[in-house]
Amino acid sequence: KGTLDDDYDLVAVKRYISKDLRKEFMEEVSIHSQMSHRNVVELIGYCIGESTLMIVTKYISKGNLDDILHNSDISIPLDVRLGIAIGCADALSYMHSMHLSNGSLICHGDIKPANILLDSNLTSKLSDFGVSRLLSGGVTQYTVHIKGSVSYMDPIYFHEGCLTPRSDVYSFGMVLLELIARKRVRKGDINLIGGGEIFDAEIANRSNMKILKEMRKLAIECLTLDIHKRPQMNVVAKRLRTLKKELKDMHGRYSEHILASHRSWRKNDNQGPSYNSRMQLKKSLSIFKRNLSNSSKILLGLGNMRIFTQEELNEITQNYSCLLSGGTSGKVYKGTLEDNTVVAVRIFSEALEGFEEAFINGGMILSQIVHKNIIRLLGYCLNADCPAFVYEYAARGTLSDILDGREDFPLHLRVKIAVETAEALEYLHSSAAGMIRHGYVAPSKTLVDDSFTPKLTGFSWAQRLNNDDSAIHDHDKYCVSLKLKTDVYQFGVLVLTLISRKNFAFYADHEHLVSQFLAAYKADNSGRAFFDDDITTRSEDVALLEEIGKLLLKCICLEIDQRPTMKQVAQHLRIIRRCWKNNCTADGASLVTN
Structure with missing residues (x-):
């Protein structure tokens, strides 16, 4: 527990014990920082020191659900338990339906009472995203690195390494059972799940029985081993909300205010001014200066x-x-x-x-x-x-600047930029880089240094499609391949600007440039009319451009799965350039394309 020195807000500081967990730490920060929901504990900031890893979150005054259920004698009415369950379900529904900049959703991976916090208003807050995963496009992820609390873990995930949003549904079912039982529920505990004795005596009165049975029924549906029959979290949240409304209609009013006034709940509830504003950048991203005494000289260990x-x-x-x-x-x-x-x-x-x-x-x-x-x-x-x-610093600015300028731009430099940009994308798409989709390949995002070496920039919305060494399903690999090929199309358009010196920034959009090229190619089956006149004075140069044009036809193909990979594109461009440098004939170059 701590206090920020600028506005006296109370915070919780989670300190990693091992400094060897930098990768896990950065993954947790990355995932947590992408969420903003009333039922997710708020990330304030983090600290990376040479031997220190810490995450700072908003302080949640009532502690965690595990302690409240199992280590206290606090009275918890049924409507409060329903409210806690609804908050948790809403948070998971939000995480499972996210459309992040990288097209992923979030799977929590460790839903259990200890990771559900309660604030002074008894609002539940999901916490601890240390084992959470980004699932690209919401698809199933297969992994051999099983993480999480086994007692609440989906057995399909535990035994087969199959992680989906419905893995969280299973864990939520376990939590829901504990809410109505106020007992630790173990997997396969038939007596608890099947019988009426599962219900906590405090809430097991006749007027509550219908609601309790519906909650148990919902929990059992969440716990089915047929993963496809488990309800989605948005459905779970909706059903719980319906039950709470029924309970309110039966009892006339809620009882949260009774519970909130209970003296044992108010113990140590001395938090400072409320924090109602959205996560401020100063906090959400800051590496706290007081913990890094010489911050300007500290190296992160993630590059220099x-x-x-x-x-x-x-x-x-x-x-x-x-x-x-x-x-x-x-x-x-x-x-x-x-x-x-x-x-x-x-x-x-x-x-x-x-x-x-x-x-x-x-x-x-x-x-x-x-x-x-x-x-x-x-x-x-x-x-x-x-x-x-x-x-x-890239001295020549962006490729857009060069294309729009008046300086001489010889063919060999254009080919150099095309080949090396392709190699950068080939690297990004490789497993060595973690299969990254750039998503914004354009002349304005390609910097050029003094020696005309291109430098890809613009990674703010790039997407890491597979950032571990886990085995993934063939269908998932296919989906990843299709996503990467959006970069192939964008690269094709970029090279069209190189061979024509027509910067698509001057057009309504890049489709105008593509249609110009396709029309020129259709007219003479070569696209010569599209090429920049400054680089078509020699027949061997025209032959080179024609070969590049044939390759670009494949890159901008509307059928995504028919586009080549960036590895194939880079390899092909290198061969074409080599043939050109060796004064290959147009026929010889054509053999390369075939």
């Missing part, structure tokens, strides 16, 4: 990332005197570090919807990948007015 202070950014950018670019998502300034390294400082804008999530997601992904054609994240600042990233 430095934590900058507001004052350091002011000095680095000379009070933000050199603006490189700006828009609704934020502004980018040029800066210089103490060792004369030139950097780019991106300040996120509060006007960007979901900018907190964009900041966390971009930082989490960029801190864990290293590739010469992906922009390098050097550090970040969290105690600025708005959060900031510090990147390596």
Whole structure:
């Protein structure tokens, strides 16, 4: 338990015992930070030190449900128990129906009374997301790394490694039984589940019996071993809400106020001013300075990332005197570090919807990948007015700047950018990087350095599709493959801008550029009319462009499963470039395509 020094709010500080759990820690922070729901405990911030890992959440005054049910003699009326169950069900329904920027939903993975907290209003709050998983597209995930409390764990998950949202449904069924029994329920306890003696004597009166039997029936449905017959959490929440209304109609009024006034519930309830505002970025993302005495020199262990202070950014950018670019998502300034390294400082804008999530997601992904054609994240600042990233500097700006400029842009540099951008995406889509879908491959998100080396940027909404080594079902692999191929299409459009020098930022959308290319290709079966005149003076160059055009036809194919993978695209481009450099004939290059 602790108190924030800026507004006296009470907080709970969870400290990881082992410093070797950095990966698990970052996964918990990443998942928890994406949720905002009245029945999910609020994340305030976290701390990463060289030997310290801590998560800071809002303090929940009444403690956890396990202690209240099994380690106290506090009276808990039936309508209060229903309210607790409804809150938990609502939170799980929210998690299971989330449409995050990466297309995933959240499976809690460890639903049990000890992870359900109660505030002063007896509102239930789900906590502890240490074993939670992101399920891409809501599909089943198979894993050999089983985590969670075995007593409440779905046996299908335990024995087969099959994790779905309905694994949480099973665990919730166990919790629901404990709410009506006020006893620890073990799996397969036939006597408790099947008989009337399951009901806690305090609430097992005649007027409550119909409601209790319906609650037991619902719990049994949640506990069925046929995973497909378990109800979804939104259905569970709806049925519980109906039961609570019936109970209210029978008894005329609720009894929460009776329970709330009970002296034993008010014990140690000395929390400070209420915290009703939404999670503030200052708290939700901050690495607490008081715990990191020399924060600007601390390295995170997730890459070599430095934590900058507001004052350091002011000095680095000379009070933000050199603006490189700006828009609704934020502004980018040029800066210089103490060792004369030139950097780019991106300040996120509060006007960007979901900018907190964009900041966390971009930082989490960029801190864990290293590739010469992906922009390098050097550090970040969290105690600025708005959060900031510090990147390596790309002297030539974006590919959009080059396409729209008047400087000579020879073919060999365009091919270099195409090949190396493909290699960056090939790496992102590989298991080595964790199968990341970029989701925003465009000239404006491709930086170019002095030597015309492309650097992919724009990872705020990137999506990690499979971030562990677990085995996944063939159907899930197929779905992942389809998601990755959205990048293939976007890459195809990007290369169309390279061979035509037509930046689609000037069109209503990129489809205009695609239709222009398809019309040109249909006209002469080569697409020559679409190519930039500056790079079509030699016949061997035209042959190269035609071969690239044939490849792009596959990349922009409307049938997603017919598009090649980025590995195939990168390999093909390398072969085409090699043939071109070796002065291959057009016929020879065609053999490569075939």
